[in-house]
Amino acid sequence: MKKWTMLIVLLLSVAAVMGACSSKNAEDVEGGKNSDVKQELTLNIKTEPPSLDPGLATDTTSAWVLDHVFEGLYTTDEDGNPVKGVAENVEISEDGTVYTFTIRDDSNWTDGTPVTAADFEYAWKRVLNPETGSRFAFYLYYIKGAEEYNMGEGTVEDVGVEAIDEKKLKVTLNAPLGYFDKLLTMWTYYPVKQEQVEGNKNWSTDPATYVSNGPFKMTKWAHDSEIVMEKNNDYYDASVVKLNKVTFKMVNEATTFYQMYKTGELDLISSLPMDVLEAEQNNEEYLAVPRYGTYMYIFNVKKEPFTNEKVRKAFSLSVNRELVVNTINKAGEIPAYGMVPPGVSTPDGDFREVGGEYFKEDAEEAKRLLEEGMKEEGWDKLPEIELLYTTSEGNKRIAEVVQEMIHKNLGVQVKLVNQESKTQLANVNQGNFQMARMGWVGTFVDPVINLDYFLGGSPNNRTGWVNEEYDSLLSQSKVEQDDAKRYDLLHKAEKVLMDDMPFIPMYYYSSTYLTSPKLENVAYYVNRQPFLKWAEKVD
CATH class of the missing domain: 3.40.190.10 (Periplasmic binding protein-like II)
Structure with a gap:
């Protein structure tokens, strides 16, 4: 770290x-x-x-x-x-x-x-x-x-x-x-x-x-x-x-807007196509900037099989984040093992470093958790599972790799459903999903802005997950005047979140630009x- x-x-x-x-x-x-x-x-x-x-x-x-x-x-x-x-x-x-x-x-x-x-x-x-x-x-x-x-x-x-x-x-x-x-x-x-x-x-x-x-x-x-x-x-x-x-x-196809930049039709582009990223990193026009946000897949905890905490953890532990950031994205992202990204200075050091990593990928442990979760629910097999993701080359490739990892490590087939951003968001808001790709970027750099996403009363918390202890810790943090005590409350809140794991944190963002x-x-x-x-x- x-x-x-x-x-x-x-x-x-x-x-x-x-x-x-x-x-x-x-x-x-x-x-x-x-x-x-x-x-x-x-x-x-x-x-x-x-x-x-x-x-x-x-x-x-x-x-x-x-x-x-x-x-x-x-x-x-x-x-x-x-x-x-x-x-x-x-x-x-x-x-x-x-x-x-x-x-x-x-x-x-x-x-x-x-x-x-x-x-x-x-x-x-x-x-x-x-x-x-x-x-x-x-x-x-x-x-x-x-x-x-x-x-x-x-x-x-x-x-x-x-x-x-x-x-x-x-x-x-x-x-x-x-x-x-x-x-x-x-x-x-x-x-x-x-x-x-x-x-x-x-x-x-x-x-x-x-x-x-x-x-x-x-x-x-x-x-x-x-x-x-x-x-x-x-x-x-x-x-x-x-x-x-x-x-x-409004051009969503990465190859298209990349070519538009190369021909001078665009003066600035972000999210470079993955197949040109490595080559462009030596270009003086290239810039990578850390982004204070988290790329993730959220679960609908009100829909089977993600009503079970052990099943949720099994899915998260079965995904290799290092593979995603090092062989697919290759844009400087950092694998995520918590919700809050690096970059927040606290009296004890960087918030992420102090909080550490809440889990590690482990295919064997993932299998064990899945079996235990299914046994607890009395399931002989899992229901059909769909993962909704928004249209983009990057989202598609990552979703395909996640699909393959889950199948390889858990023996579970996940169906991928690609939707335009507005449609996907509407479905997620209405609870019409089991798993969905989401991202959250803090509007300012403070852990509370990231953790607020999962508040029980937050309309942005589309998971259906509500935890009174979590909500209470965040509420206390917002009136605590001592910085050290406030960050301690936020660490405790993040631990509660990661123990229940209503989402799969994938990586902390990095933005790539050609200007x-x-x-x-x-x-x-x-x-x-x-x-x-x-x-x-x-x-």
């Missing part, structure tokens, strides 16, 4: 440097050597974003667009650190529970009207409104009265969010929260304009009705084809935005997609 921790630290440092490097002098941009370069960029978002409504989005594809067209009270700098965004100033009470934010006077919507404190109050309370059905409402539970209102046990008036006047927003938390500034960079906390949202239920699907407040504005959405966004001249920090136009293509040498100042974050606020084209 020390080897991996050192590697992660090194790569995170490289990523931070890459995100912040090549900063240009004002004369280079304003009428200098790049003044005659067409500031237009084309990249690949792969699939249709499921939702561009900040209150409803739950996926990284939608978030990639949202992070460019909206901005919250806090945003991120070139290194990925939280900095004040729409908030010009913040006052915090002595006990750390009351925040008073002052909204910038020069913060405007894309229709030219000012962003107000009431826009934030409306947006947050809309997320919490049970009728909205936001799957990320629980991220606002840190706010006083938020959980009670969302669960139908309180009123909207009891929620600790209040627009004192046009520019001051008062937020009352249940307890002090050391990472509240990081949380506020998340898209679920973005403002929305009430009259726009309530005036048209489809407001977020049509550029003609799409009002936002970020560095870019959406001007075109050809569904399943492309999204176009252009520089937002009403953005308060518009002077640092160099790109005039960004086009997100045109004519493109500079892209911020490559470990927990978000590349950010283009400072990006520019050069000769």
Whole structure:
């Protein structure tokens, strides 16, 4: 683990440097050597974003667009650190529970009207409104009265969010929260304009009705084809935005978008085709950045045979992760034997290193567990098993190898079912699955953001697994002010999760990119997609 921790630290440092490097002098941009370069960029978002409504989005594809067209009270700098965004100033009470934010006077919507404190109050309370059905409402539970209102046990008036006047927003938390500034960079906390949202239920699907407040504005959405966004001249920090136009293509076939990059049709691509990955690693345009997330297969614990804990463990122990990352992906991923990725510094060291590995692959132990589980349930044979995975070359190849390993080590045949992302997610949300490929990337770097995924009350926990001890430990961690004690609670929670194992952790992500040498100042974050606020084209 020390080897991996050192590697992660090194790569995170490289990523931070890459995100912040090549900063240009004002004369280079304003009428200098790049003044005659067409500031237009084309990249690949792969699939249709499921939702561009900040209150409803739950996926990284939608978030990639949202992070460019909206901005919250806090945003991120070139290194990925939280900095004040729409908030010009913040006052915090002595006990750390009351925040008073002052909204910038020069913060405007894309229709030219000012962003107000009431826009934030409306947006947050809309997320919490049970009728909205936001799957990320629980991220606002840190706010006083938020959980009670969302669960139908309180009123909207009891929620600790209040627009004192046009520019001051008062937020009352249940307890002090050391990472509240990081949380506020998340898209679920973005403002929305009430009259726009309530005036048209489809407001977020049509550029003609799409009002936002970020560095870019959406001007075109050809569904399943492309999204176009252009520089937002009403953005308060518009002077640092160099790109005039960004086009997100939706090309899911890896070989196709790779060829589009090679012919100059795309300026940046991620998730390189596996058959070219090794060759491209010597290319100066290649970059691998650790990603703070986990690739996994989740179980539906309410459907046989995964109602049995020993059967779940048997499947997990039968899969060789080293083989997947070293012979299939080969992009710097790290085999996962827990939920929380490396990269979190704690008083005792890296969280992952301190927590260690909760299990190891063991075909013989897997067989024994499977036999015991079947005996406990009185099963002579297992029911037919399906694994749902989303369309992509990488997902397909990994699923095929996992299928082969399970058959070889357990004698169990798994049927693979390939579905487009939106369809697969809908089926998983409805519980129409036994096993399903999922991934989770923390919106900020803290173990709680990863472990929250499996909370009993989290809409993102599609496994059906609920454990009161687990939920209690996470709840305690969110009010614990002593860092050492907080991380200890999170370690205990992760152990409970791994003992029950409602999922198969496969590996911790690494993102691979090819970026045109004519493109500079892209911020490559470990927990978000590349950010283009400072990006520019050069000769």
